[in-house]
Amino acid sequence: MTAPLLDVRGLTVRFGGQTVVDHVSFVLEAGERLALVGESGSGKTLTALSLLRLVADAQIDGSAWYAGQDLLALPEAALRHVRGSQIAVVFQEPMTALNPLWTAGEQIAEVLVPIAGYSRKQARAAAVEWLREVDVDDPERCARSYPHQLSGGQRQRVLIAMALAGSPRILLADEPTTALDATLRCKMIDLLSVLQQKHGIAIVLITHDLPLVRRFADRVLIMGAGRIVEAGRPQDVLQRPGHPLTQRLLAGQLPPRLADVVPIEATPGNERPPAVVPAKEALIPEFHAPETPPVLEARGVCVEYATRIAGWRGWFRSGVVRAVDAVGFRLLPRSTLGIVGESGSGKSTLALALLGLVGYRGEVRVCGQPWNRSRLEDRNLRHHIQVVFQDPYSSLSSRMTAEELVAEGLRVHAPGLDARQRREKVRAALREVGLDTGNDAAMLERYPHEFSGGQRQRLSIARALVIDPDILVLDEPTSALDAGVARDILELFARLQRDRGMAYVLITHDMAVIRAMAHHVLVMQSGRIVESAPIANLLHHPRHPCTQALLDASFGPDMEKNASARMADYDQRGG
Secondary structure, X not given: OOOOOEEEEEEEEEEOOEEEEEEXXXXXXXXXXXXXXXXOOOOHHHHHHHOOOOOOOOEEEEEEEEOOEEOOOOOHHHHHHHEOOOEEEEOXXXXXXXXXXXXXXXXXXXXXXXXXXXOHHHHHHHHHHHHHHOOOOOXXXXXXXXXXXXXXXXXXXXXXHHHHHOOOOEEEEEOOOOOOOHHHHHHHHHHHHHHHHHHOOEEEEEEOOHHHHHHXXXXXXXXXXXXXXXXXXXXXXXXXXXXXXXXXXXXOOOOOOOOOOOOOOOOOOOOOOOOOOOOOOOOOOOOOOOOOOOOEEEEEEEEEEEEOOOOHHHHOOOEEEEEEEEEEEEEOOOOEEEEEEOOOOOHHHHHHHHOOOOOOEEEEEEOOEEOOOOOOOOHHHHOOEEEEOOOHHHHOOOOOOHHHHHHHHHHHHOOOOOHHHHHXXXXXXHHHOOOOOOOOOOHHHOOHHHOOHHHHHHHHHHHHHOOOOOEEEEEOOOXXXXXXXXXXXXXXXXXXXXXXXXXXXXXXXXXXXXXHHOOEEEEEEOOEEEEEEEHHHHHHOOOOHHHHHHHHHHHOOOHHHHHHHHHHHHHHOOO
16 A cells, blocks of 8 residues: 555644643545644644644644655754755735735745746746646736735735745645635635645645535644544535534534614615625715715715836836726615625725725725824724724734733823723723633733734734724634634624724625625725625625626525525524
8 A cells, every 4th residue: 555645643732721622633645635624723723733843833743755754853954954845834814924025026936046946047938837837817917016015815826836846745835715706705715726636735624614615625624622523525424414513514614694674765866786886976875864974975985006117118118007996885873885896896995995905096084084194093983993804813913912902092092091901991891892801911912923813813903902992994804713703703793883983994805794884885896896786685686797707606596496495594593
């Protein structure tokens, strides 16, 4: 019998006295596609990263045999030759994994120079070819772009290109699709399948997305509390789950409807909202009395970025990419505006404009006041509008404790509070989001890396809530979370809106999240609004092909046939 490509035996990972991965054993055959599945905090990512000893401050026991060598016993210098060239990693957070000061092409070339022995010129040319290999649109432009100038899907493809550039035999893909929309998730998994077959590599896919496991894997391992609790072929494990954890993962789903249902008045002169709404028209219907002023208003908002032009023309001028094109809306108190679109549609850039964090043309008013583009003058406006970012790990400072992170806003917006008063408000905010410290001060002293993904997101929410804002901008707040944790976070948002009366701008690619939370929806494509409708109308009568594609990806194809079923479900659950 042929020896397995990788043989892991009794892998155990501890931090201090706490065991987080407990005697995990599995084998990986050459060319196999293995899925490692579990809830947030189950130990699946630590299992994979520990194989290359990429986890700081961890005590690792057991063995991991590869090519006749125990990876866990190799000297650091020898293991350095295995990383990248033999076993490569696609990390979960592209914006954290990519260097913001280097272009995509430079970062791929950095891999090729030491591993393939290329010159710098050869490496730059090869980087473009690797971007073409992972199906990036306009690979030449992508190679010249910095990470912040790329969409989430493009950044993820850059990471895959970097990993494959070293020609590894094993690829560890850590949640490579969590921040992508439903259509891109399928495309990314299909891309990995094609690349796996073309290059003959073995892939360990770390994920909580069971539909993707069914689509991709040859074999699946289910993890819970640091142990493998079930293993087998996807069709066997997912159709006949034997362990309660597997059953819970299969049953976990986002709630159909959490937001309070409010009567929606038709826009005057339009019984049903048009498929494309002019930028200057008020897109959010009057949920309350007509005299209620909006808490957030945008008129003709445009955001443009300069980009490099190839060749000698780039010496004299820059190109322009319009990321947001003439967007307008009005948001009233206690309402949720959903902004949905595929990766690269401009929705996150629009969020930055609403927060006054990027330059824009047009007008944005927060509680009736425009941004002045002055740090001091805009400070009072920031008291009214706060943000919960997509990736809490990169948005929270790794050098600050939980108490320092939550209290930071109070130091700016409530300077009159003393240390005891600040601590009490911090504790109250943490309790409100479900991080109950009780009398245990140790939680206040923990750093972000000591929390799970769901806990870090709650910490981000507490940080935004502590100064009592009127508006929260929620930028993909559940995209990196498993279904159970995402459900808890959405229920928290619904409760906070009922209790505090806040307005939300909910930015996501997931129509299930939109169905759960939004009152009115804007669909964006290529920086423009292509459809605007109340949530019930959008679910029942999607008009634009982009909307229909997003609904198909989230709820299944043939939307017209399933429209009555969707609306029955919507009505039954509170719509």
